[in-house]
Amino acid sequence: MRGADYVLKRVAFAIVTVFVAVTINFALFRLAPGNAVSNLSRVPHATQELRQALRKQFGLDKSRGAQYVIYLEQLVHGNLGISFENEQPVSKNLRVALINTLPMVTLGTLFSILIGTLTGVVAAWRRGTATEALTVSSALGFYSMPTHWLGLMLIIVFAGILPTGGMTNEFLLNPSFWTHLKDLASHIALPSLTLGLVLYGEYTLIVRSAMLETLGEDYILTARAKGLRPWTIVRRHALRNAMLPVATLVALSLGYIVAGAILIETVFSWPGIGRAVYEAVLQRDYPMLQGAFLLLTISVVFFNLVADLVYFKLDPRITE
Amino acid sequence: MMARRFTLLGAVLATCLVVTAATGSHTKSGGTFRIGTASGIDSLNPYVAFNQDAYSTFEYIYPVLVQYDKNLHFAPFFARSWKVTNGGKTWTFRTQPNAKWSDGQPLTAADAAWTINTDIRYQKTGAANVAGLIAHITRADAPSPTTLVVHYKQAAGNVLGQFQQFFILPKHIWAQHTGHNGTDLKTFPNNAPVVGSGPFNLVKFQKNQIALFQRNDSYWGPKPQIDEFGLQQFSNDDAMVSALKAHNLDAIESVPATAMKTVRDAGFDVSDVPGLDQTDFIINSNPKKKHHRELLNLTVKEAFDHTIDRNKIVSVVFLGAAKPADSIIPASTGAWHNPHLKPVSFDLNLANKLLDGLGFKRGSDGIRVANGQKMSYDVVTPTDVQSIPRTFQIIQADFAKIGVQLKQKALDSSAAFDLMSGPNGTYQGFDLAMWDWTALIDPDFMLSVVTCAQYGGWSDSGFCDKRYDAMYSQQQLTPDQAKRRAIVWKMQAYLYKQRPYLWLANDDSVSAVSPSWVGFGNTPQGPFNELNVSSLTNVHQK
Numbered sequence: 001m002r003g004a005d006y007v008l009k010r011v012a013f014a015i016v017t018v019f020v021a022v023t024i025n026f027a028l029f030r031l032a033p034g035n036a037v038s039n040l041s042r043v044p045h046a047t048q049e050l051r052q053a054l055r056k057q058f059g060l061d062k063s064r065g066a067q068y069v070i071y072l073e074q075l076v077h078g079n080l081g082i083s084f085e086n087e088q089p090v091s092k093n094l095r096v097a098l099i100n101t102l103p104m105v106t107l108g109t110l111f112s113i114l115i116g117t118l119t120g121v122v123a124a125w126r127r128g129t130a131t132e133a134l135t136v137s138s139a140l141g142f143y144s145m146p147t148h149w150l151g152l153m154l155i156i157v158f159a160g161i162l163p164t165g166g167m168t169n170e171f172l173l174n175p176s177f178w179t180h181l182k183d184l185a186s187h188i189a190l191p192s193l194t195l196g197l198v199l200y201g202e203y204t205l206i207v208r209s210a211m212l213e214t215l216g217e218d219y220i221l222t223a224r225a226k227g228l229r230p231w232t233i234v235r236r237h238a239l240r241n242a243m244l245p246v247a248t249l250v251a252l253s254l255g256y257i258v259a260g261a262i263l264i265e266t267v268f269s270w271p272g273i274g275r276a277v278y279e280a281v282l283q284r285d286y287p288m289l290q291g292a293f294l295l296l297t298i299s300v301v302f303f304n305l306v307a308d309l310v311y312f313k314l315d316p317r318i319t320e
Numbered sequence: 321m322m323a324r325r326f327t328l329l330g331a332v333l334a335t336c337l338v339v340t341a342a343t344g345s346h347t348k349s350g351g352t353f354r355i356g357t358a359s360g361i362d363s364l365n366p367y368v369a370f371n372q373d374a375y376s377t378f379e380y381i382y383p384v385l386v387q388y389d390k391n392l393h394f395a396p397f398f399a400r401s402w403k404v405t406n407g408g409k410t411w412t413f414r415t416q417p418n419a420k421w422s423d424g425q426p427l428t429a430a431d432a433a434w435t436i437n438t439d440i441r442y443q444k445t446g447a448a449n450v451a452g453l454i455a456h457i458t459r460a461d462a463p464s465p466t467t468l469v470v471h472y473k474q475a476a477g478n479v480l481g482q483f484q485q486f487f488i489l490p491k492h493i494w495a496q497h498t499g500h501n502g503t504d505l506k507t508f509p510n511n512a513p514v515v516g517s518g519p520f521n522l523v524k525f526q527k528n529q530i531a532l533f534q535r536n537d538s539y540w541g542p543k544p545q546i547d548e549f550g551l552q553q554f555s556n557d558d559a560m561v562s563a564l565k566a567h568n569l570d571a572i573e574s575v576p577a578t579a580m581k582t583v584r585d586a587g588f589d590v591s592d593v594p595g596l597d598q599t600d601f602i603i604n605s606n607p608k609k610k611h612h613r614e615l616l617n618l619t620v621k622e623a624f625d626h627t628i629d630r631n632k633i634v635s636v637v638f639l640g641a642a643k644p645a646d647s648i649i650p651a652s653t654g655a656w657h658n659p660h661l662k663p664v665s666f667d668l669n670l671a672n673k674l675l676d677g678l679g680f681k682r683g684s685d686g687i688r689v690a691n692g693q694k695m696s697y698d699v700v701t702p703t704d705v706q707s708i709p710r711t712f713q714i715i716q717a718d719f720a721k722i723g724v725q726l727k728q729k730a731l732d733s734s735a736a737f738d739l740m741s742g743p744n745g746t747y748q749g750f751d752l753a754m755w756d757w758t759a760l761i762d763p764d765f766m767l768s769v770v771t772c773a774q775y776g777g778w779s780d781s782g783f784c785d786k787r788y789d790a791m792y793s794q795q796q797l798t799p800d801q802a803k804r805r806a807i808v809w810k811m812q813a814y815l816y817k818q819r820p821y822l823w824l825a826n827d828d829s830v831s832a833v834s835p836s837w838v839g840f841g842n843t844p845q846g847p848f849n850e851l852n853v854s855s856l857t858n859v860h861q862k
Contacts, residue, residue, distance in 0.1 A: 034734025051777070053448040057503065085370075086363045086527075087506050096527070155559055160566040165559040169568075170530035171354055171550050269554040271528035282704070284734050 010308045014301045021297035022075065025290050026068055035060065035284050058084055058286075071290065080294070081287030085280070090291035093276065098258060098295070100167060101265070101272030104188050105257045108195025108264075113250055115196065116203020121234060123204060124211030135204065143201025151194045151267035163187045165269035191268040195261055199253070206249055210242035217241070244314060251307030255300035351861050353549040353837065355848060356560040356572040360553040361531055364510040364522070366487050367446055372845075373551065375485075377531060379850035381516035382487040383427060385413055385468075386480050387852035392654045392761060394480045395852070397541070398432070398488065399468070408475025408799045413468040419517060419540040421490050427517045427540075428465035434491040436460035436470065442502025453482045477798045481762030485850065490515050519544050519857050528553055533856075541853075545839075545860035551848065564588065564832060571833040573846050577639040580830060588832045591842035594652040595829035597758045598645045599707055601628065601715065601822040604740075606747040606782030612697065614680070614690035615751055621819040623674035625664040627718050632666075633825050637710045641830055645823035647812045648770070649763050652826070652844040656763045658809040661816050663823075671722045680723075688723035696725035700740055700753040702733040708754050711824060726752070737780065745775050747782030754824075755780060761851070763808050767792055770820055783820035836862050 037054045055061045059070060074081055080090035116139070123135040142150070155164045163169070169183050214220065215238050223233045262274030273292065280288035361377055363369040369378070379387075383398035399413040419427040437460055443451035456476050461469045472479075493515050497508040512525040519541060520533035531551040535544045552569065554560035557576045563569045565586050575583055575590060584590045603615055603624065614620050630644035643651070644663035651657045680688040680695065688695040699716075701708045709730075716726045731739060742749045759766045768774060771792050772784035791811045798804040815821070831842045839858035840847050847855045 032735070034732065034736075034738045053445055057445075057506075082507070087365065087368050088509060152556075152558055155556075155562055159562040163568060164562040164566070165356075165554045165556065166529060166552060170524075170526070170532065170552055171352055266555045267559065269528075269556055269559055271526070271553075275528065275555060282732055282734065 006312060007309065010305055014305045017301050018294075018297055021301075022072075022290075022294060023068075025293040025297070026071055029281075029284065029286050029289050030064065030067075032284070054084075075294075080291035083280075083288045084285045085283045085288065090287045093288060094273065094291050094295060097271065097273040097276040100270065101261075101274065102257065103184075104167075104191050104264075104270055104272065105195060105261055107188060107192040108261070109199065109253050109257060111192060111196030112199035112203055113253070116200035117207050117246065119200070119204045120207025121211055121239060123208040124215060124238075125230070125234060127212065127215075136208065139201035139204035141201075142197045143199075143205075145198060147194065147198050147261070147263040148267050150198060151191070151264055154190050154194055155267070158190060162189050164190070167270060191261075191264045191270055194264050194267070203246070203249065206245055207242065210245050211238055214238045214241040244311065247310050247314065248307055251303040251310070252300075255303035256296075258299040259296050349545040349860055350547050353546050353840075353856070353859055354568070354570045355549060355551050356554055356563060356569040357551050357848070358554055358557055358560060358574055360528060361525065361551070362527075364512065364514060364525060365506065365508060366489070367449060367505045372850075373531075373848065375850045376846075376848045377522065377551075378487045379518070380520045380533060380853055380856065381514055381518040381522050382489065383416075383419070383432075383517050384485075384487060385415075385432065385483040387484060388761065389852070390854075394484065397852075399483075404799070409472045411470045411472070411479055413470070415466045415468055416540045417466050420538050421492075421515050421517045422513075422521045422536055422538065423490075423515045424538075425490065425492050425515075426465070427488075427490070429462040429468040430465065431491045432468045432488045433460040433462040434495065435486075435489045438494070438498060438502075438505075442498065442505060446498070446502035446505030450486070453486050455482075475797060475799050477796050477801075477804050478762050478764045479799075481760075481764065484762075490517075519853050520549070523548075528555075542857055544857040546856070549856055549859075564834075567834070570837055571831065571840055571847070573831055573848055575830040575832045577641040577830070580639070580641065583832045587835060589835055590830065590832045591847075592641060592828050592830045593842050593844060594643060594650070595827045595844045596650055596652055596760075597756055597827045598650050599633075599705070599711060599756045599824040599827075600645075600754065601824055602740075602753040602755060602781050603820060603822070604747060604751050604753075604782050605784075605818070605820040607784060608746075608748075609782065610748055612690075612693065612751050614678075614693075614695070615697075617678065618817070618819065619674050619678055620680075620690075621822075623671040623722065624719075624724075625819060625822045626667045626671040626674070627722050627724075628664070628715060628822055628824065629666040629718055630663050630824060632714055633711050636714065637707050638825055638827060641828040642825040643828075645826040646816070647823065648757075648759075648766050648815055648821065649808070649812055650759050650826050650844075653759055653761050653763065655805060656761070656808055658812040658816075660809070661812060666718075668718065668721050675722060675724075682723045686720075686723055687725050694725070695723065697727070697751040698729040699726050700736050700750050701728055701730050702736045702755055703730050704733050705754075705756050707756075707825075707827075712754060740780055740782075741776055747775070747779070753780065764796065767795070767808065767811055770815065781820035783818070785818065788814055788818075838862055 037051055037058065037060060059067055082088065083090050083093050119135045119139060123132045126132050163186055167184065167187055168180070172179065172183060175183065220233060220237055223237050259274065262278050264270065265272040265274040277289065277292045280292065357373060359371055359373045361374045362371045363374060366378055369375065385397060385399040386394045387397040389395035398416050400416060402411060402413045404411055415429045415432065421427050436454055436457060439447040439450050439454045440457060440459065443454065456472050456474060458471045458473055463469065497504045512522050514522045516522065519536055519539045521536045522531060523534045524530065524532035532548060534548045535546065557579065560572055561579045561583060564572050564583065580590055603621055605616065607616065609616060634640060634642045634644060646661045646663045647658055649657045675688060680690045682688050683694065699712065701712060712728050719726050740750045740753055741747055757766065769778040770781060770783040771789050775784065788811065791807055795804050795807040795811065798807060829842060829844050829846050831847045833840045837859055839860055841855045841858065843849050843851055845851055849855070
């Protein structure tokens with residue numbers, strides 16, 4: 001029963017969080033100076049009629065309260081609205097951008113989780129050695145690098161070896177499946193590597209810290225005394241007990257995958273959701289921004305909820 | 321201002337269209353020509369599109385009545401000839417016979433008449449963004465498949481200039497999308513493959529990635545030599561230059577000044593021609609301005625003008641790929657530019673003398689006091705014009721030498737324009753600003769941005785002057801182009817003295833192409849432009 005209460009509470013909290021975020025999303029962008037009409041009506045030969053038509057078309061001639069009610073009604077019907085910028089459904093714009101973003105960011109994030117966890121474990125196990133110093137300093141070094149700078153450096157280093165922009169070679173006509181896959185892999189390498197290198201340091205440091213804590217526990221000493229092999233101690237006793245903070249970090253990382261990686265997408269001309277959101281901010285494309293941030297909110301809340309539930313599984317004491 | 325987005329029309333083809341038909345040389349037809357661009361196509365719907373590359377795309381896939389030739393004169397395109405009757409109020413165009421749309425349907429003058437009449441009918445709803453192009457037209461008729469008759473309320477001065485930007489749409493496609501009082505015109509995505517009738521068909525489009533064009537074999541004009549060309553969008557100039565150097569691209573539309581040498585050293589042909597973009601220093605010239613009214617004083621404006629070191633801006637900010645600017649109509653528009661105007665000299669002594677003469681003495685902190693207020697001003701700057709931060713630093717340092725303090729207020733373009741035009745379109749919210757404009761070849765548009773009618777619209781200076789407005793109306797209603805040019809020159813001279821803008825630098829248009837290709841002509845609007853279709857119909861492999 002206690003477990004069911006815990007789950008229900010977490011789910012209810014997640015729903016309330018989403019609703020609050022939806023409201024903030026609506027208000028936040030409208031409070032920013034500037035508006036969509038003054039931007040989009042600034043084309044040559046624009047007339048006052050154009051401005052009035054856009055205002056009416058976007059519903060910006062209505063009061064903020066009325067706009068909010070319409071927004072909520074549309075959301076209830078699963079309609080994210082029409083983008084001010086290209087007049088296409090926001091859901092379609094987001095879907096295209098998200099499909100582009102997910103492989104690149106997921107690959108980078110998985111790279112960082114795997115490499116970061118591995119180097120964190122090694123650093124903790126080899127505490128006080130040159131291995132630890134090298135691992136930690138390189139992790140800190142990459143973690144502190146500006147993402148766009150690292151991306152530019154990789155472009156310089158790999159120019160002519162790997163593609164520096166775009167998702168695929170768009171000039172390949174009707175490529176075979178394998179040609180396409182190879183092409184995609186070559187394009188995804190640099191942006192994913194950039195993301196992975198910047199993020200893995202965080203995992204290294206957290207895993208190392210958690211591992212050092214567990215490695216000082218009595219049960220580790222017992223395991224050593226029992227003559228277990230080092231790797232068995234790490235895998236069965238130390239790492240498993242160090243997983244709580246790592247689970248939080250993984251959940252947060254996965255939650256933010258749908259936000260894309262705006263700097264990386266810009267540096268590598270990757271047509272993902274980060275760039276779509278940035279452009280929507282500049283255009284004051286409220287429906288697009290509301291849709292993108294709703295997606296992000298739901299994603300972050302969902303993965304936090306998953307983390308809460310994983311906690312419950314990893315450590316049943318948590319409900320006490 | 322905001323001009324990077326709408327860099328429309330424009331241009332000195334005269335010296336720039338390197339129309340390399342490669343006479344007498346061996347040419348190789350076919351192949352795919354790959355172009356990198358930092359701009360991009362925002363929409364394939366002409367009622368929605370906003371970006372320069374979108375308009376250039378329409379130039380290549382839709383019929384247009386006239387285009388510019390290399391001497392900046394209007395040349396026949398879909399209209400083979402035209403005549404003016406009824407005192408300039410009736411224009412009759414003879415259009416291309418036996419033309420077809422890419423889906424095989426006949427393309428006739430009826431399509432042109434339908435597009436014009438549809439735009440007139442829905443100019444306050446779905447067709448609002450092209451309303452300016454059909455201003456003063458009452459209706460269009462197509463009495464035969466090759467005759468288009470356009471009726472005007474009054475004789476207009478820039479008819480061909482407007483039609484050069486007017487894309488004729490296939491009636492059999494678009495007539496199905498006029499519902500909801502025309503608003504459906506804007507929601508039709510017009511996805512690729514687009515039904516058109518230009519030298520190329522747009523066969524593939526992925527926003528922020530690629531636009532792929534294939535030669536249209538049923539095109540009624542001179543056939544392109546290449547099989548296809550593609551426009552790949554980059555959001556990072558360095559990555560684009562790297563892709564060119566790695567031969568993943570054949571050309572790039574706009575080379576950053578910092579990369580010109582690198583690209584040239586790598587063996588690419590770099591073309592550098594005067595462009596249409598000009599940066600400006602804006603003085604709020606709203607005659608009803610409440611604060612810092614000393615900025616309305618023409619002597620103060622003159623002093624500020626002499627404080628700007630244009631040569632330094634050109635050499636430091638643009639690395640030489642620009643020219644000092646002098647008029648609202650850039651020199652690259654050819655005959656429309658008033659040749660008697662010259663860039664104002666950089667002369668700090670004269671500037672100080674002018675301000676001293678007004679009795680604006682320096683305070684203990686070195687800042688002058690005018691009418692009881694320190695001459696200390698915020699300068700609104702948009703964050704999307706890359707040259708502005710460094711330009712501002714140069715100007716700020718020199719203004720300090722004449723006892724005027726400038727403080728940068730950087731905002732994104734939407735917020736900046738709202739601040740400048742606000743509150744409620746009264747232009748009371750700012751003193752000074754910096755931005756840029758990109759001119760069109762026909763001067764009407766640039767001259768309009770300083771009219772009273774543009775308050776809350778295009779005006780970013782608050783300038784409102786009845787005498788100027790009268791001249792503006794006069795040039796609009798003068799069909800004789802020589803007489804119109806005289807008025808246009810007079811208007812430029814007037815603005816030169818009134819100084820709502822202090823013009824800073826006129827950027828060059830710089831493109832690069834692989835030496836294995838020829839015929840990719842650069843223009844002030846770049847090689848992929850909406851002036852005409854010569855660049856990509858002429859380009860071919862060596």
